[in-house]
Amino acid sequence: MSRLFRDVEGESLCPQGSVVCIGAFDGLHLGHRALVDRVRERARTAGRAAVALSFEPLPREFFARDQPPPRLLLPRAKFEGLCGLGMDMVGLLRFNAAMAAMSAEDFVDRVLVRRLSAREVWVGPDFRFGNGRRGDLALLQALGAKSGFSADAIAPVDGEGGRYSSTAIRQALAAGDLDGAARALGRRYAIAGKVVRGRQLGRKLGYPTANLRLAGKRPALSGIYATWVHGIGAEPMASVSSLGTRPTVLGVEPLLEAHVFDFDGDLYGRRIEVEFVARLRDEVKFDDLPALVRQMDLDAAQARRVLRHDLEERGALA
Structure with missing residues:
Protein backbone atom coordinates (compact mmCIF):
# COMPACT_ATOMS: atom_id res chain seq x y z
CA MET A 1 0.00 0.00 0.00
CA SER A 2 1.31 3.45 -0.89
CA ARG A 3 2.09 5.91 1.88
CA LEU A 4 1.17 9.60 1.97
CA PHE A 5 3.36 12.18 3.69
CA ARG A 6 2.89 15.95 3.96
CA ASP A 7 5.66 17.26 6.20
CA VAL A 8 9.18 18.40 5.41
CA GLU A 9 10.52 17.53 8.84
CA GLY A 10 10.90 14.03 10.23
CA GLU A 11 13.00 10.93 10.02
CA SER A 12 14.05 9.43 6.72
CA LEU A 13 11.12 7.76 5.01
CA CYS A 14 13.36 5.73 2.73
CA PRO A 15 16.43 4.53 4.65
CA GLN A 16 17.35 2.21 1.77
CA GLY A 17 17.24 5.10 -0.70
CA SER A 18 14.63 6.29 -3.18
CA VAL A 19 14.04 7.31 -6.76
CA VAL A 20 12.02 10.55 -6.82
CA CYS A 21 10.00 12.50 -9.37
CA ILE A 22 8.87 16.07 -8.69
CA GLY A 23 5.96 17.87 -10.29
CA ALA A 24 2.56 19.49 -9.89
CA PHE A 25 0.93 16.40 -11.45
CA ASP A 26 -2.36 18.24 -11.94
CA GLY A 27 -4.36 16.01 -14.26
CA LEU A 28 -1.80 13.20 -14.48
CA HIS A 29 -1.69 13.64 -18.24
CA LEU A 30 0.47 11.57 -20.58
CA GLY A 31 3.52 13.76 -19.97
CA HIS A 32 3.20 13.26 -16.21
CA ARG A 33 2.70 9.54 -16.72
CA ALA A 34 5.92 9.28 -18.72
CA LEU A 35 7.80 10.86 -15.81
CA VAL A 36 6.14 8.64 -13.20
CA ASP A 37 6.68 5.54 -15.35
CA ARG A 38 10.40 6.34 -15.62
CA VAL A 39 10.73 6.62 -11.84
CA ARG A 40 8.78 3.43 -11.19
CA GLU A 41 10.94 1.46 -13.62
CA ARG A 42 14.21 2.90 -12.26
CA ALA A 43 13.13 2.23 -8.67
CA ARG A 44 12.14 -1.37 -9.37
CA THR A 45 15.44 -2.01 -11.16
CA ALA A 46 17.45 -0.56 -8.27
CA GLY A 47 15.31 -2.09 -5.52
CA ARG A 48 14.50 1.31 -4.05
CA ALA A 49 11.31 3.13 -3.12
CA ALA A 50 9.52 5.01 -5.90
CA VAL A 51 8.42 8.45 -4.67
CA ALA A 52 6.27 11.11 -6.33
CA LEU A 53 6.73 14.54 -4.77
CA SER A 54 4.20 17.34 -5.20
CA PHE A 55 2.57 20.17 -3.24
CA GLU A 56 -0.87 21.08 -1.86
CA PRO A 57 -2.00 23.67 -2.48
CA LEU A 58 -0.13 24.00 -5.76
CA PRO A 59 2.33 26.92 -5.72
CA ARG A 60 0.27 28.79 -8.33
CA GLU A 61 -2.78 28.48 -6.08
CA PHE A 62 -0.84 29.80 -3.10
CA PHE A 63 0.48 32.85 -4.95
CA ALA A 64 -2.82 33.63 -6.71
CA ARG A 65 -5.33 33.05 -3.93
CA ASP A 66 -7.73 35.71 -5.25
CA GLN A 67 -7.83 34.12 -8.72
CA PRO A 68 -6.40 30.61 -8.48
CA PRO A 69 -5.93 28.55 -11.64
CA PRO A 70 -8.56 25.88 -12.29
CA ARG A 71 -7.72 22.46 -10.92
CA LEU A 72 -7.91 19.27 -12.93
CA LEU A 73 -7.48 16.87 -10.01
CA LEU A 74 -8.52 17.22 -6.39
CA PRO A 75 -5.78 16.27 -3.89
CA ARG A 76 -7.20 12.86 -2.99
CA ALA A 77 -7.64 11.95 -6.65
CA LYS A 78 -4.05 12.98 -7.34
CA PHE A 79 -2.81 10.78 -4.49
CA GLU A 80 -4.92 7.84 -5.67
CA GLY A 81 -3.79 8.33 -9.27
CA LEU A 82 -0.12 8.32 -8.32
CA CYS A 83 -0.65 5.23 -6.17
CA GLY A 84 -2.31 3.55 -9.13
CA LEU A 85 0.76 4.29 -11.24
CA GLY A 86 2.95 2.34 -8.84
CA MET A 87 4.37 4.93 -6.46
CA ASP A 88 5.41 3.52 -3.08
CA MET A 89 5.20 6.95 -1.47
CA VAL A 90 3.45 10.17 -2.44
CA GLY A 91 4.42 13.49 -0.90
CA LEU A 92 1.86 16.28 -1.02
CA LEU A 93 3.97 18.81 0.85
CA ARG A 94 2.12 21.69 2.48
CA PHE A 95 2.89 24.75 0.38
CA ASN A 96 2.77 27.68 2.76
CA ALA A 97 4.81 30.82 3.46
CA ALA A 98 7.66 28.78 4.94
CA MET A 99 7.80 26.52 1.89
CA ALA A 100 7.65 29.50 -0.47
CA ALA A 101 10.62 31.08 1.33
CA MET A 102 12.73 27.90 1.32
CA SER A 103 15.83 28.16 -0.83
CA ALA A 104 16.60 25.59 -3.48
CA GLU A 105 19.59 24.41 -1.42
CA ASP A 106 17.45 23.94 1.70
CA PHE A 107 14.82 22.06 -0.27
CA VAL A 108 17.42 19.62 -1.55
CA ASP A 109 19.00 19.14 1.88
CA ARG A 110 15.82 18.89 3.96
CA VAL A 111 13.48 17.07 1.59
CA LEU A 112 15.49 15.12 -0.98
CA VAL A 113 18.47 14.19 1.20
CA ARG A 114 17.22 13.96 4.79
CA ARG A 115 13.58 13.02 4.28
CA LEU A 116 13.81 10.82 1.18
CA SER A 117 17.45 9.65 1.02
CA ALA A 118 17.20 10.22 -2.73
CA ARG A 119 19.56 8.38 -5.07
CA GLU A 120 17.94 9.54 -8.31
CA VAL A 121 15.72 12.57 -8.97
CA TRP A 122 13.73 12.93 -12.17
CA VAL A 123 11.88 16.05 -13.30
CA GLY A 124 10.00 17.30 -16.33
CA PRO A 125 11.11 19.85 -18.94
CA ASP A 126 11.45 23.45 -17.71
CA PHE A 127 11.65 22.34 -14.05
CA ARG A 128 12.17 25.13 -11.50
CA PHE A 129 12.21 25.01 -7.71
CA GLY A 130 13.04 26.92 -4.53
CA ASN A 131 12.44 30.51 -3.45
CA GLY A 132 11.89 32.76 -6.46
CA ARG A 133 12.07 29.68 -8.70
CA ARG A 134 15.85 30.15 -8.68
CA GLY A 135 16.63 26.46 -8.84
CA ASP A 136 16.78 24.66 -12.17
CA LEU A 137 18.02 21.29 -13.42
CA ALA A 138 21.65 22.43 -13.53
CA LEU A 139 21.56 23.50 -9.87
CA LEU A 140 19.75 20.28 -8.91
CA GLN A 141 22.48 18.26 -10.62
CA ALA A 142 25.24 20.25 -8.94
CA LEU A 143 23.67 19.83 -5.49
CA GLY A 144 23.01 16.17 -6.18
CA ALA A 145 26.65 15.56 -7.04
CA LYS A 146 27.57 16.83 -3.56
CA SER A 147 24.78 14.94 -1.79
CA GLY A 148 24.95 11.54 -3.45
CA PHE A 149 22.13 11.56 -5.98
CA SER A 150 21.86 12.00 -9.72
CA ALA A 151 19.31 14.27 -11.40
CA ASP A 152 17.92 14.30 -14.90
CA ALA A 153 14.88 15.43 -16.91
CA ILE A 154 12.78 13.32 -19.24
CA ALA A 155 12.42 14.47 -22.82
CA GLY A 161 -1.26 19.67 -30.61
CA GLY A 162 2.24 19.93 -29.19
CA ARG A 163 3.62 19.22 -25.74
CA TYR A 164 1.17 17.76 -23.25
CA SER A 165 0.46 20.29 -20.51
CA SER A 166 -2.08 20.92 -17.77
CA THR A 167 -2.60 24.43 -19.13
CA ALA A 168 -3.61 23.12 -22.56
CA ILE A 169 -6.00 20.64 -20.96
CA ARG A 170 -7.62 23.39 -18.89
CA GLN A 171 -8.08 25.44 -22.05
CA ALA A 172 -9.62 22.48 -23.89
CA LEU A 173 -12.06 21.77 -21.07
CA ALA A 174 -13.07 25.42 -20.79
CA ALA A 175 -13.78 25.43 -24.54
CA GLY A 176 -15.87 22.25 -24.31
CA ASP A 177 -13.26 20.22 -26.22
CA LEU A 178 -13.59 17.06 -24.15
CA ASP A 179 -12.04 14.91 -26.89
CA GLY A 180 -8.94 17.10 -27.00
CA ALA A 181 -8.58 16.92 -23.23
CA ALA A 182 -9.03 13.14 -23.35
CA ARG A 183 -6.23 12.75 -25.89
CA ALA A 184 -3.80 14.56 -23.59
CA LEU A 185 -5.01 12.77 -20.47
CA GLY A 186 -5.04 9.33 -22.07
CA ARG A 187 -8.59 8.93 -20.80
CA ARG A 188 -11.76 10.99 -20.49
CA TYR A 189 -11.78 13.77 -17.94
CA ALA A 190 -13.48 12.80 -14.68
CA ILE A 191 -14.04 14.18 -11.19
CA ALA A 192 -14.17 11.88 -8.17
CA GLY A 193 -15.42 12.58 -4.69
CA LYS A 194 -17.68 11.62 -1.82
CA VAL A 195 -21.41 12.24 -2.25
CA VAL A 196 -22.63 14.95 0.15
CA ARG A 197 -26.07 16.17 1.13
CA GLY A 198 -27.44 19.15 -0.74
CA ARG A 199 -30.65 21.14 -0.46
CA GLN A 200 -32.57 18.24 -2.07
CA LEU A 201 -34.22 20.66 -4.48
CA GLY A 202 -33.44 18.34 -7.39
CA ARG A 203 -35.49 15.57 -5.79
CA LYS A 204 -38.46 17.94 -5.46
CA LEU A 205 -38.13 18.81 -9.14
CA GLY A 206 -38.00 15.18 -10.22
CA TYR A 207 -34.24 15.08 -10.72
CA LYS A 217 -10.87 24.33 -5.72
CA ARG A 218 -11.82 26.20 -8.88
CA PRO A 219 -13.18 23.74 -11.48
CA ALA A 220 -11.67 23.56 -14.96
CA LEU A 221 -15.06 23.40 -16.69
CA SER A 222 -18.69 24.37 -16.17
CA GLY A 223 -22.05 23.73 -17.76
CA ILE A 224 -24.35 20.79 -18.39
CA TYR A 225 -22.90 17.45 -19.56
CA ALA A 226 -23.75 13.92 -20.60
CA THR A 227 -21.82 11.77 -18.13
CA TRP A 228 -21.14 8.27 -16.89
CA VAL A 229 -21.08 7.69 -13.12
CA HIS A 230 -18.70 5.04 -11.81
CA GLY A 231 -18.80 3.48 -8.36
CA ILE A 232 -22.48 2.64 -7.97
CA GLY A 233 -22.66 -0.74 -9.68
CA ALA A 234 -20.46 -3.06 -11.65
CA GLU A 235 -20.94 -0.97 -14.80
CA PRO A 236 -20.91 2.83 -15.24
CA MET A 237 -24.36 4.37 -15.07
CA ALA A 238 -25.77 6.92 -17.53
CA SER A 239 -26.37 10.38 -16.12
CA GLY A 244 -21.51 25.34 -11.68
CA THR A 245 -23.02 27.72 -9.17
CA ARG A 246 -26.74 27.06 -9.86
CA PRO A 247 -27.81 30.67 -10.59
CA THR A 248 -31.54 29.89 -10.83
CA VAL A 249 -31.62 28.80 -7.17
CA LEU A 250 -29.05 31.34 -5.95
CA GLY A 251 -26.18 28.93 -5.47
CA VAL A 252 -22.69 30.26 -4.77
CA GLU A 253 -20.18 27.47 -4.21
CA PRO A 254 -19.32 25.45 -7.34
CA LEU A 255 -20.97 22.05 -7.10
CA LEU A 256 -21.04 18.96 -9.31
CA GLU A 257 -24.54 17.48 -9.41
CA ALA A 258 -25.10 14.17 -11.22
CA HIS A 259 -28.60 12.86 -11.91
CA VAL A 260 -28.25 9.12 -12.47
CA PHE A 261 -30.88 7.78 -14.83
CA ASP A 262 -33.19 5.00 -13.65
CA PHE A 263 -31.67 4.88 -10.19
CA ASP A 264 -33.36 5.40 -6.84
CA GLY A 265 -31.05 4.76 -3.93
CA ASP A 266 -29.05 6.39 -1.16
CA LEU A 267 -25.56 7.41 -2.27
CA TYR A 268 -24.67 9.70 0.65
CA GLY A 269 -21.10 9.08 1.79
CA ARG A 270 -20.27 6.89 -1.20
CA ARG A 271 -17.24 7.77 -3.31
CA ILE A 272 -18.11 8.01 -7.00
CA GLU A 273 -16.45 9.26 -10.17
CA VAL A 274 -18.22 11.33 -12.82
CA GLU A 275 -16.82 10.85 -16.34
CA PHE A 276 -17.57 13.70 -18.77
CA VAL A 277 -18.63 12.54 -22.24
CA ALA A 278 -20.12 15.57 -24.03
CA ARG A 279 -20.95 19.17 -23.22
CA LEU A 280 -24.65 19.95 -23.76
CA ARG A 281 -24.91 23.67 -22.94
CA MET A 296 -33.82 19.72 -17.52
CA ASP A 297 -36.21 17.45 -19.42
CA LEU A 298 -34.53 18.43 -22.67
CA ASP A 299 -31.05 18.00 -21.18
CA ALA A 300 -31.90 14.54 -19.88
CA ALA A 301 -33.28 13.42 -23.25
CA GLN A 302 -30.22 14.73 -25.06
CA ALA A 303 -27.84 13.11 -22.57
CA ARG A 304 -29.57 9.75 -23.03
CA ARG A 305 -29.12 10.01 -26.80
CA VAL A 306 -25.45 10.96 -26.48
CA LEU A 307 -24.71 8.13 -24.06
CA ARG A 308 -26.63 5.58 -26.12
CA HIS A 309 -24.46 6.54 -29.11
CA ASP A 310 -21.34 6.38 -26.93
CA LEU A 311 -22.28 2.89 -25.80
CA GLU A 312 -22.84 1.80 -29.40
CA GLU A 313 -19.44 3.20 -30.41
CA ARG A 314 -17.72 1.39 -27.56
CA GLY A 315 -19.42 -1.84 -28.62
CA ALA A 316 -18.27 -1.32 -32.20
CA LEU A 317 -14.68 -0.81 -31.03
CA ALA A 318 -14.67 -3.82 -28.71
Whole structure:
Protein backbone atom coordinates (compact mmCIF):
# COMPACT_ATOMS: atom_id res chain seq x y z
CA MET A 1 0.00 0.00 0.00
CA SER A 2 1.31 3.45 -0.89
CA ARG A 3 2.09 5.91 1.88
CA LEU A 4 1.17 9.60 1.97
CA PHE A 5 3.36 12.18 3.69
CA ARG A 6 2.89 15.95 3.96
CA ASP A 7 5.66 17.26 6.20
CA VAL A 8 9.18 18.40 5.41
CA GLU A 9 10.52 17.53 8.84
CA GLY A 10 10.90 14.03 10.23
CA GLU A 11 13.00 10.93 10.02
CA SER A 12 14.05 9.43 6.72
CA LEU A 13 11.12 7.76 5.01
CA CYS A 14 13.36 5.73 2.73
CA PRO A 15 16.43 4.53 4.65
CA GLN A 16 17.35 2.21 1.77
CA GLY A 17 17.24 5.10 -0.70
CA SER A 18 14.63 6.29 -3.18
CA VAL A 19 14.04 7.31 -6.76
CA VAL A 20 12.02 10.55 -6.82
CA CYS A 21 10.00 12.50 -9.37
CA ILE A 22 8.87 16.07 -8.69
CA GLY A 23 5.96 17.87 -10.29
CA ALA A 24 2.56 19.49 -9.89
CA PHE A 25 0.93 16.40 -11.45
CA ASP A 26 -2.36 18.24 -11.94
CA GLY A 27 -4.36 16.01 -14.26
CA LEU A 28 -1.80 13.20 -14.48
CA HIS A 29 -1.69 13.64 -18.24
CA LEU A 30 0.47 11.57 -20.58
CA GLY A 31 3.52 13.76 -19.97
CA HIS A 32 3.20 13.26 -16.21
CA ARG A 33 2.70 9.54 -16.72
CA ALA A 34 5.92 9.28 -18.72
CA LEU A 35 7.80 10.86 -15.81
CA VAL A 36 6.14 8.64 -13.20
CA ASP A 37 6.68 5.54 -15.35
CA ARG A 38 10.40 6.34 -15.62
CA VAL A 39 10.73 6.62 -11.84
CA ARG A 40 8.78 3.43 -11.19
CA GLU A 41 10.94 1.46 -13.62
CA ARG A 42 14.21 2.90 -12.26
CA ALA A 43 13.13 2.23 -8.67
CA ARG A 44 12.14 -1.37 -9.37
CA THR A 45 15.44 -2.01 -11.16
CA ALA A 46 17.45 -0.56 -8.27
CA GLY A 47 15.31 -2.09 -5.52
CA ARG A 48 14.50 1.31 -4.05
CA ALA A 49 11.31 3.13 -3.12
CA ALA A 50 9.52 5.01 -5.90
CA VAL A 51 8.42 8.45 -4.67
CA ALA A 52 6.27 11.11 -6.33
CA LEU A 53 6.73 14.54 -4.77
CA SER A 54 4.20 17.34 -5.20
CA PHE A 55 2.57 20.17 -3.24
CA GLU A 56 -0.87 21.08 -1.86
CA PRO A 57 -2.00 23.67 -2.48
CA LEU A 58 -0.13 24.00 -5.76
CA PRO A 59 2.33 26.92 -5.72
CA ARG A 60 0.27 28.79 -8.33
CA GLU A 61 -2.78 28.48 -6.08
CA PHE A 62 -0.84 29.80 -3.10
CA PHE A 63 0.48 32.85 -4.95
CA ALA A 64 -2.82 33.63 -6.71
CA ARG A 65 -5.33 33.05 -3.93
CA ASP A 66 -7.73 35.71 -5.25
CA GLN A 67 -7.83 34.12 -8.72
CA PRO A 68 -6.40 30.61 -8.48
CA PRO A 69 -5.93 28.55 -11.64
CA PRO A 70 -8.56 25.88 -12.29
CA ARG A 71 -7.72 22.46 -10.92
CA LEU A 72 -7.91 19.27 -12.93
CA LEU A 73 -7.48 16.87 -10.01
CA LEU A 74 -8.52 17.22 -6.39
CA PRO A 75 -5.78 16.27 -3.89
CA ARG A 76 -7.20 12.86 -2.99
CA ALA A 77 -7.64 11.95 -6.65
CA LYS A 78 -4.05 12.98 -7.34
CA PHE A 79 -2.81 10.78 -4.49
CA GLU A 80 -4.92 7.84 -5.67
CA GLY A 81 -3.79 8.33 -9.27
CA LEU A 82 -0.12 8.32 -8.32
CA CYS A 83 -0.65 5.23 -6.17
CA GLY A 84 -2.31 3.55 -9.13
CA LEU A 85 0.76 4.29 -11.24
CA GLY A 86 2.95 2.34 -8.84
CA MET A 87 4.37 4.93 -6.46
CA ASP A 88 5.41 3.52 -3.08
CA MET A 89 5.20 6.95 -1.47
CA VAL A 90 3.45 10.17 -2.44
CA GLY A 91 4.42 13.49 -0.90
CA LEU A 92 1.86 16.28 -1.02
CA LEU A 93 3.97 18.81 0.85
CA ARG A 94 2.12 21.69 2.48
CA PHE A 95 2.89 24.75 0.38
CA ASN A 96 2.77 27.68 2.76
CA ALA A 97 4.81 30.82 3.46
CA ALA A 98 7.66 28.78 4.94
CA MET A 99 7.80 26.52 1.89
CA ALA A 100 7.65 29.50 -0.47
CA ALA A 101 10.62 31.08 1.33
CA MET A 102 12.73 27.90 1.32
CA SER A 103 15.83 28.16 -0.83
CA ALA A 104 16.60 25.59 -3.48
CA GLU A 105 19.59 24.41 -1.42
CA ASP A 106 17.45 23.94 1.70
CA PHE A 107 14.82 22.06 -0.27
CA VAL A 108 17.42 19.62 -1.55
CA ASP A 109 19.00 19.14 1.88
CA ARG A 110 15.82 18.89 3.96
CA VAL A 111 13.48 17.07 1.59
CA LEU A 112 15.49 15.12 -0.98
CA VAL A 113 18.47 14.19 1.20
CA ARG A 114 17.22 13.96 4.79
CA ARG A 115 13.58 13.02 4.28
CA LEU A 116 13.81 10.82 1.18
CA SER A 117 17.45 9.65 1.02
CA ALA A 118 17.20 10.22 -2.73
CA ARG A 119 19.56 8.38 -5.07
CA GLU A 120 17.94 9.54 -8.31
CA VAL A 121 15.72 12.57 -8.97
CA TRP A 122 13.73 12.93 -12.17
CA VAL A 123 11.88 16.05 -13.30
CA GLY A 124 10.00 17.30 -16.33
CA PRO A 125 11.11 19.85 -18.94
CA ASP A 126 11.45 23.45 -17.71
CA PHE A 127 11.65 22.34 -14.05
CA ARG A 128 12.17 25.13 -11.50
CA PHE A 129 12.21 25.01 -7.71
CA GLY A 130 13.04 26.92 -4.53
CA ASN A 131 12.44 30.51 -3.45
CA GLY A 132 11.89 32.76 -6.46
CA ARG A 133 12.07 29.68 -8.70
CA ARG A 134 15.85 30.15 -8.68
CA GLY A 135 16.63 26.46 -8.84
CA ASP A 136 16.78 24.66 -12.17
CA LEU A 137 18.02 21.29 -13.42
CA ALA A 138 21.65 22.43 -13.53
CA LEU A 139 21.56 23.50 -9.87
CA LEU A 140 19.75 20.28 -8.91
CA GLN A 141 22.48 18.26 -10.62
CA ALA A 142 25.24 20.25 -8.94
CA LEU A 143 23.67 19.83 -5.49
CA GLY A 144 23.01 16.17 -6.18
CA ALA A 145 26.65 15.56 -7.04
CA LYS A 146 27.57 16.83 -3.56
CA SER A 147 24.78 14.94 -1.79
CA GLY A 148 24.95 11.54 -3.45
CA PHE A 149 22.13 11.56 -5.98
CA SER A 150 21.86 12.00 -9.72
CA ALA A 151 19.31 14.27 -11.40
CA ASP A 152 17.92 14.30 -14.90
CA ALA A 153 14.88 15.43 -16.91
CA ILE A 154 12.78 13.32 -19.24
CA ALA A 155 12.42 14.47 -22.82
CA PRO A 156 9.27 16.47 -23.67
CA VAL A 157 6.27 14.29 -24.51
CA ASP A 158 4.33 15.65 -27.48
CA GLY A 159 0.89 14.92 -28.89
CA GLU A 160 -1.04 16.12 -31.92
CA GLY A 161 -1.26 19.67 -30.61
CA GLY A 162 2.24 19.93 -29.19
CA ARG A 163 3.62 19.22 -25.74
CA TYR A 164 1.17 17.76 -23.25
CA SER A 165 0.46 20.29 -20.51
CA SER A 166 -2.08 20.92 -17.77
CA THR A 167 -2.60 24.43 -19.13
CA ALA A 168 -3.61 23.12 -22.56
CA ILE A 169 -6.00 20.64 -20.96
CA ARG A 170 -7.62 23.39 -18.89
CA GLN A 171 -8.08 25.44 -22.05
CA ALA A 172 -9.62 22.48 -23.89
CA LEU A 173 -12.06 21.77 -21.07
CA ALA A 174 -13.07 25.42 -20.79
CA ALA A 175 -13.78 25.43 -24.54
CA GLY A 176 -15.87 22.25 -24.31
CA ASP A 177 -13.26 20.22 -26.22
CA LEU A 178 -13.59 17.06 -24.15
CA ASP A 179 -12.04 14.91 -26.89
CA GLY A 180 -8.94 17.10 -27.00
CA ALA A 181 -8.58 16.92 -23.23
CA ALA A 182 -9.03 13.14 -23.35
CA ARG A 183 -6.23 12.75 -25.89
CA ALA A 184 -3.80 14.56 -23.59
CA LEU A 185 -5.01 12.77 -20.47
CA GLY A 186 -5.04 9.33 -22.07
CA ARG A 187 -8.59 8.93 -20.80
CA ARG A 188 -11.76 10.99 -20.49
CA TYR A 189 -11.78 13.77 -17.94
CA ALA A 190 -13.48 12.80 -14.68
CA ILE A 191 -14.04 14.18 -11.19
CA ALA A 192 -14.17 11.88 -8.17
CA GLY A 193 -15.42 12.58 -4.69
CA LYS A 194 -17.68 11.62 -1.82
CA VAL A 195 -21.41 12.24 -2.25
CA VAL A 196 -22.63 14.95 0.15
CA ARG A 197 -26.07 16.17 1.13
CA GLY A 198 -27.44 19.15 -0.74
CA ARG A 199 -30.65 21.14 -0.46
CA GLN A 200 -32.57 18.24 -2.07
CA LEU A 201 -34.22 20.66 -4.48
CA GLY A 202 -33.44 18.34 -7.39
CA ARG A 203 -35.49 15.57 -5.79
CA LYS A 204 -38.46 17.94 -5.46
CA LEU A 205 -38.13 18.81 -9.14
CA GLY A 206 -38.00 15.18 -10.22
CA TYR A 207 -34.24 15.08 -10.72
CA PRO A 208 -32.48 13.84 -7.57
CA THR A 209 -28.74 14.33 -7.78
CA ALA A 210 -25.56 12.96 -6.27
CA ASN A 211 -23.60 16.03 -5.22
CA LEU A 212 -19.81 16.39 -5.09
CA ARG A 213 -18.11 19.40 -3.54
CA LEU A 214 -14.79 20.55 -4.96
CA ALA A 215 -12.85 21.15 -1.73
CA GLY A 216 -12.63 24.88 -2.39
CA LYS A 217 -10.87 24.33 -5.72
CA ARG A 218 -11.82 26.20 -8.88
CA PRO A 219 -13.18 23.74 -11.48
CA ALA A 220 -11.67 23.56 -14.96
CA LEU A 221 -15.06 23.40 -16.69
CA SER A 222 -18.69 24.37 -16.17
CA GLY A 223 -22.05 23.73 -17.76
CA ILE A 224 -24.35 20.79 -18.39
CA TYR A 225 -22.90 17.45 -19.56
CA ALA A 226 -23.75 13.92 -20.60
CA THR A 227 -21.82 11.77 -18.13
CA TRP A 228 -21.14 8.27 -16.89
CA VAL A 229 -21.08 7.69 -13.12
CA HIS A 230 -18.70 5.04 -11.81
CA GLY A 231 -18.80 3.48 -8.36
CA ILE A 232 -22.48 2.64 -7.97
CA GLY A 233 -22.66 -0.74 -9.68
CA ALA A 234 -20.46 -3.06 -11.65
CA GLU A 235 -20.94 -0.97 -14.80
CA PRO A 236 -20.91 2.83 -15.24
CA MET A 237 -24.36 4.37 -15.07
CA ALA A 238 -25.77 6.92 -17.53
CA SER A 239 -26.37 10.38 -16.12
CA VAL A 240 -26.74 14.08 -16.86
CA SER A 241 -24.62 16.40 -14.74
CA SER A 242 -24.40 20.07 -13.92
CA LEU A 243 -21.19 21.73 -12.78
CA GLY A 244 -21.51 25.34 -11.68
CA THR A 245 -23.02 27.72 -9.17
CA ARG A 246 -26.74 27.06 -9.86
CA PRO A 247 -27.81 30.67 -10.59
CA THR A 248 -31.54 29.89 -10.83
CA VAL A 249 -31.62 28.80 -7.17
CA LEU A 250 -29.05 31.34 -5.95
CA GLY A 251 -26.18 28.93 -5.47
CA VAL A 252 -22.69 30.26 -4.77
CA GLU A 253 -20.18 27.47 -4.21
CA PRO A 254 -19.32 25.45 -7.34
CA LEU A 255 -20.97 22.05 -7.10
CA LEU A 256 -21.04 18.96 -9.31
CA GLU A 257 -24.54 17.48 -9.41
CA ALA A 258 -25.10 14.17 -11.22
CA HIS A 259 -28.60 12.86 -11.91
CA VAL A 260 -28.25 9.12 -12.47
CA PHE A 261 -30.88 7.78 -14.83
CA ASP A 262 -33.19 5.00 -13.65
CA PHE A 263 -31.67 4.88 -10.19
CA ASP A 264 -33.36 5.40 -6.84
CA GLY A 265 -31.05 4.76 -3.93
CA ASP A 266 -29.05 6.39 -1.16
CA LEU A 267 -25.56 7.41 -2.27
CA TYR A 268 -24.67 9.70 0.65
CA GLY A 269 -21.10 9.08 1.79
CA ARG A 270 -20.27 6.89 -1.20
CA ARG A 271 -17.24 7.77 -3.31
CA ILE A 272 -18.11 8.01 -7.00
CA GLU A 273 -16.45 9.26 -10.17
CA VAL A 274 -18.22 11.33 -12.82
CA GLU A 275 -16.82 10.85 -16.34
CA PHE A 276 -17.57 13.70 -18.77
CA VAL A 277 -18.63 12.54 -22.24
CA ALA A 278 -20.12 15.57 -24.03
CA ARG A 279 -20.95 19.17 -23.22
CA LEU A 280 -24.65 19.95 -23.76
CA ARG A 281 -24.91 23.67 -22.94
CA ASP A 282 -23.82 26.54 -20.72
CA GLU A 283 -25.22 27.03 -17.26
CA VAL A 284 -27.87 29.78 -17.45
CA LYS A 285 -30.33 31.46 -15.09
CA PHE A 286 -34.01 30.71 -15.74
CA ASP A 287 -36.95 32.95 -14.86
CA ASP A 288 -38.61 30.35 -12.65
CA LEU A 289 -38.44 26.70 -11.60
CA PRO A 290 -40.95 25.43 -14.21
CA ALA A 291 -38.73 26.86 -16.96
CA LEU A 292 -35.73 25.16 -15.35
CA VAL A 293 -37.54 21.81 -15.23
CA ARG A 294 -38.53 22.07 -18.90
CA GLN A 295 -34.88 22.57 -19.82
CA MET A 296 -33.82 19.72 -17.52
CA ASP A 297 -36.21 17.45 -19.42
CA LEU A 298 -34.53 18.43 -22.67
CA ASP A 299 -31.05 18.00 -21.18
CA ALA A 300 -31.90 14.54 -19.88
CA ALA A 301 -33.28 13.42 -23.25
CA GLN A 302 -30.22 14.73 -25.06
CA ALA A 303 -27.84 13.11 -22.57
CA ARG A 304 -29.57 9.75 -23.03
CA ARG A 305 -29.12 10.01 -26.80
CA VAL A 306 -25.45 10.96 -26.48
CA LEU A 307 -24.71 8.13 -24.06
CA ARG A 308 -26.63 5.58 -26.12
CA HIS A 309 -24.46 6.54 -29.11
CA ASP A 310 -21.34 6.38 -26.93
CA LEU A 311 -22.28 2.89 -25.80
CA GLU A 312 -22.84 1.80 -29.40
CA GLU A 313 -19.44 3.20 -30.41
CA ARG A 314 -17.72 1.39 -27.56
CA GLY A 315 -19.42 -1.84 -28.62
CA ALA A 316 -18.27 -1.32 -32.20
CA LEU A 317 -14.68 -0.81 -31.03
CA ALA A 318 -14.67 -3.82 -28.71
